[in-house]
Amino acid sequence: MTDYAALIPVNVVTGFLGSGKTTLLQKLLASPRLKDTAVLVNEFGEVGLDHHLLENVTEGALLLENGCVCCALREDLRESLRDLFSRRERRVIPEFRRVVIETSGLADPVPIAYTMLAEPVLQHHFRLGTIVATVDAVNGRAQLDRNPESLKQAAVADRLILTKTDLAPAGQVNALRTELRRLNGGAVLIDSNVEFPDPERLLMDDAFDRESRDREVDRWLQDRVSGLRPSEHPHGSQAHDGTYSFSVRVDTPLDWSAFGVWMTMLLNRHGDKVLRIKGLLNVAGVAAPVLINGVQHVVHPPVHLECWPDADHGSRIVFVVQGLSRERIEASLKVFNALANPAMVSESVSPVRDQPALETAPSRQ
Amino acid sequence: MCGLCGMLGRPGHWTETATNAEAFQGRARSHTWHRERQDRARLVNRVLRHYGFNLSDWAATSFVLRSHTGQTSLVDNLTEVWAAAEALGKRDCDPLDEDLLTALSEDEAAR
Numbered sequence: 001m002t003d004y005a006a007l008i009p010v011n012v013v014t015g016f017l018g019s020g021k022t023t024l025l026q027k028l029l030a031s032p033r034l035k036d037t038a039v040l041v042n043e044f045g046e047v048g049l050d051h052h053l054l055e056n057v058t059e060g061a062l063l064l065e066n067g068c069v070c071c072a073l074r075e076d077l078r079e080s081l082r083d084l085f086s087r088r089e090r091r092v093i094p095e096f097r098r099v100v101i102e103t104s105g106l107a108d109p110v111p112i113a114y115t116m117l118a119e120p121v122l123q124h125h126f127r128l129g130t131i132v133a134t135v136d137a138v139n140g141r142a143q144l145d146r147n148p149e150s151l152k153q154a155a156v157a158d159r160l161i162l163t164k165t166d167l168a169p170a171g172q173v174n175a176l177r178t179e180l181r182r183l184n185g186g187a188v189l190i191d192s193n194v195e196f197p198d199p200e201r202l203l204m205d206d207a208f209d210r211e212s213r214d215r216e217v218d219r220w221l222q223d224r225v226s227g228l229r230p231s232e233h234p235h236g237s238q239a240h241d242g243t244y245s246f247s248v249r250v251d252t253p254l255d256w257s258a259f260g261v262w263m264t265m266l267l268n269r270h271g272d273k274v275l276r277i278k279g280l281l282n283v284a285g286v287a288a289p290v291l292i293n294g295v296q297h298v299v300h301p302p303v304h305l306e307c308w309p310d311a312d313h314g315s316r317i318v319f320v321v322q323g324l325s326r327e328r329i330e331a332s333l334k335v336f337n338a339l340a341n342p343a344m345v346s347e348s349v350s351p352v353r354d355q356p357a358l359e360t361a362p363s364r365q
Numbered sequence: 366m367c368g369l370c371g372m373l374g375r376p377g378h379w380t381e382t383a384t385n386a387e388a389f390q391g392r393a394r395s396h397t398w399h400r401e402r403q404d405r406a407r408l409v410n411r412v413l414r415h416y417g418f419n420l421s422d423w424a425a426t427s428f429v430l431r432s433h434t435g436q437t438s439l440v441d442n443l444t445e446v447w448a449a450a451e452a453l454g455k456r457d458c459d460p461l462d463e464d465l466l467t468a469l470s471e472d473e474a475a476r
Contacts, residue, residue, distance in 0.1 A: 257405045260380030260443055261412065265460040268447035299379045328461045335466050338473055339411050340404075 004301050005210055007127035010081075010099040011203045012112050015134030016143045016150040017105030020163035024134055024197055025102055031199045038096040040080055042104040074115045077101070078122065081115075085125050099126065100203065106149045109133075109156055113298045128300070130206050133157035134192075137168040140176050144183070148241070154180060155243055155275045155320050156295050157187050159202050165193045185245040186278045186318035188219060207291050207303055217280065217291065217309055221316075242323035243275070248330045250315040253284035255340030262336035263292075263299070266329075271297040273324050279317030280305075284341065292317075378442035380405075399425065409446060415468055416458055418450050 015021040022041075028034060087093045103109060109131050116128045133153045136143070140162075143150040154160060160180050165173045173191075180189060188201070205212035205219075259281070267274060277294040281302075289308055293300045319329065381401070402422055409420045417433045430438045430449050438449040447458050459465065 257380075257401065257408050261405065261408050262460055264380065264443040265412070265447050265458060268444060268451070269457055269459045270461070301379050324461070332460045332466055335469050335473075336412075336460065339408055339469060 004127055004303075005208050008085075008097060008099060008125060009129035009206065009209070010101060010112075010116055010126050011129040012101050012103060012109045012131045013134075014103040014107060014109045014131065014153045014157070015105065015161075015163075016136065016140075016147060016153065019105070019134040019136040019140070019143075020161075020192070021102055021105075021134050024132070024161055024163070024192060025100065027197045028100075028199050028202065033199045033204070034098065034100075036094065036096050037098040037100055038084055038093075039100050039102070040077075040084075041102045042107065074111050077112060077115050078119050081122055081126060098129070098203070108149065108152055110152070110296050110298065113295045117298050117300070127208060128295075128298075129208075130158040130203060131156055131295075132159040132161060132202055133187075134161045134163050135176070135180065137162050137165040137173050137176055141172070141179065144179065151183070151241070151243060152275070155184050155322075157184060158206070160184065160187045160189045161197070161202070162189065162191045163193075165191050182244055184276065184320050185247070186220070186276060186320065207293060208300070213303065214305065214309065217305060220278070221280070221309060243320070245276075245318060245320040246326045248317045248319065248326070248333065250282075250317075250334065250337070252337070253282045254315055254337055256283045256286075256290075258337050258340035259283075259333075262333055263294075266332070267294070267297050267299070270321075270324060273322040274319065275322060276320035277317060279315065280309075281315045281317070282313050289313075378444065380443050405443070409443070411469065411472065412458075412460075412465070413446075413450060415465055416450055416454050416456065418454065420446060 013021050013025055015024075025039070029037070029039065081099070084093070084096075084099070088095055101112060103112070113128050113131070115122065116126050117123055133156075135150075135154055140150075144154060162173065162176065162180075168176075177189060180187075190197075190202070200212075205216045207213055207216050209216075263277075274294075275296060277292065277299075279292045281290045281292060283290045286304075288304045288306060291303045291305065319326075321329070402425065406420050406422055406428065413420055413430075419431050419433075420428050421431070423429045423439065426441075428440050428446065430440055430446060430453070432453055436453045438453055440446050440449050450458050
C-alpha cells in the first residue's frame with residue numbers, strides 16, 4: 001500500500017468566472033515556499049502568471065464511467081499529470097513537490113478529485129490536497145443563486161476565499177459570509193483583503209500531511225464544528241436547491257465496520273447529494289481519533305491523530321448536502337451503529353418514527 | 366500485480382483497516398483481518414436481508430452476493446455490494462429509507 005502522506009499533493013484552485021482565482025494564485029506563487037510547485041492552468045487569462053513550472057491544460061471531454069457526473073475521469077488532467085510526472089522522473093523538469101490546478105470558472109472540482117483517487121497510475125503518485133474556492137463579494141451571492149457551478153465549487157471547498165470585499169458594501173459582505181457559512185460550515189473562510197493569502201494556510205496544511213495535521217484539525221474544530229449548530233441550519237431549507245451544511249454528533253463510540261457499511265450505502269444511493277463529509281470519529285477499540293474526508297463518492301483513506309485534540313471525545317461529522325434531511329441522516333447513522341453493538345441502542349433514537357422500544361432494548365444474548 | 370491474471374493491484378478500499386494500518390493501530394482488543402471481513406459480512410447481511418440478498422466471503426479476496434432467487438454477483442468491496450444489489454434487485458438500497466430503519470431497529474430490539 002502506497003504511503004498516502006508521501007504522495008505529491010494536488011491542490012485545486014477553483015471559483016466562478018471573474019472571481020479572482022488567477023489573482024489569488026499570482027499572490028500565492030510569489031511565496032518562496034511554493035517554489036517547488038508545478039502549476040496547471042486551464043486557460044491563460046488576462047492576469048499573467050509568472051512561474052517556472054506553468055503548464056496549460058485544455059479542459060477536455062469527461063470519461064463517464066458509471067453515469068454519475070462526479071465519478072468521471074478527467075482525461076485531460078490524467079494525461080497532463082502523467083506527462084508532468086514522467087518528465088519529473090526523467091529530470092527534464094525540476095523535481096516539483098506539489099501541483100496546483102487552476103480550474104476554469106465553470107468547472108466542477110469533484111471529477112478532479114475522482115481522477116486523483118481512481119486513476120490507476122495517478123493514485124500511486126498523487127493525492128488530493130485542499131480545494132480552494134474564490135467567491136467574489138460583489139457578484140458572489142447572485143452567482144450562487146443562479147449558477148449551479150458556483151454553488152458546487154463553494155460547497156465542496158476546504159477554503160473559501162472572499163475576494164473584492166473592498167468593492168462591496170459591508171452589509172453585503174457580511175450577508176455573503178453568513179450564506180457561505182450556511183452552505184459549507186466545514187470550510188475555513190478567509191477575506192483576501194484582510195488577510196494576505198498564506199500558502200501554508202491555503203494550500204500546504206491538510207489532514208494528510210503529518211506535520212500540519214494537528215494544526216489543521218485544531219483549526220477545523222475551533223472555527224467550524226463548534227460554531228456550526230444544527231439549529232442554525234434548519235432542515236428543509238430550500239435556498240440554493242436545499243444545499244446546506246450541518247454537524248452530527250455521536251457520543252458513543254462508532255463501530256468502524258458499521259460506519260463503513262452505512263457510509264458506503266449512503267454514498268452509493270445519495271453520493272450526488274452528499275457534497276462533502278468531514279469528520280473526527282471516536283472508533284470503538286481505537287485509542288486515537290480517526291479522521292474521515294469525502295467529496296461526493298470520493299473518500300480519502302482515513303487518517304488518525306496521535307491523541308485527542310481536546311477533552312471532547314465525541315464523534316463530530318460535518319456534512320454538506322443537497323436536499324437531504326439532517327434528522328434522517330443522524331437517525332440512520334445511529335441505527336446502523338447500533339447493529340454492531342446493542343449497548344449503543346440507548347443513543348439510537350429514531351426521529352423517523354418514534355419507537356420507545358429502542359430505549360429499553362434488551363442486551364444481545 | 367496478480368501472478369495469475371496479470372491485473373495491476375489496486376489500493377485497498379477505504380473501509381478496510383488493513384489498508385489503513387496507521388489509522389487503526391493500538392486497538393484495545395485483538396483484531397484480525399479475517400475477523401474484520403466476517404464482521405463486515407455479518408453486518409451487511411443484517412441490512413441485505415431486507416432486500417432479499419445474502420453476502421458471503423469468497424477466498425478472503427472478494428464477496429459473493431446472492432439473491433434469494435439465485436442470482437449472484439462477485440464484488441470486491443462494500444461500495445460494490447450496494448451497486449450490485451441495486452442492479453440485481455432492481456430497487457434502491459437506501460439507508461435513509463424509513464421502512465428500512467424501522468425494520469433494522471425492530472430486528473435489533475428483538476435480538
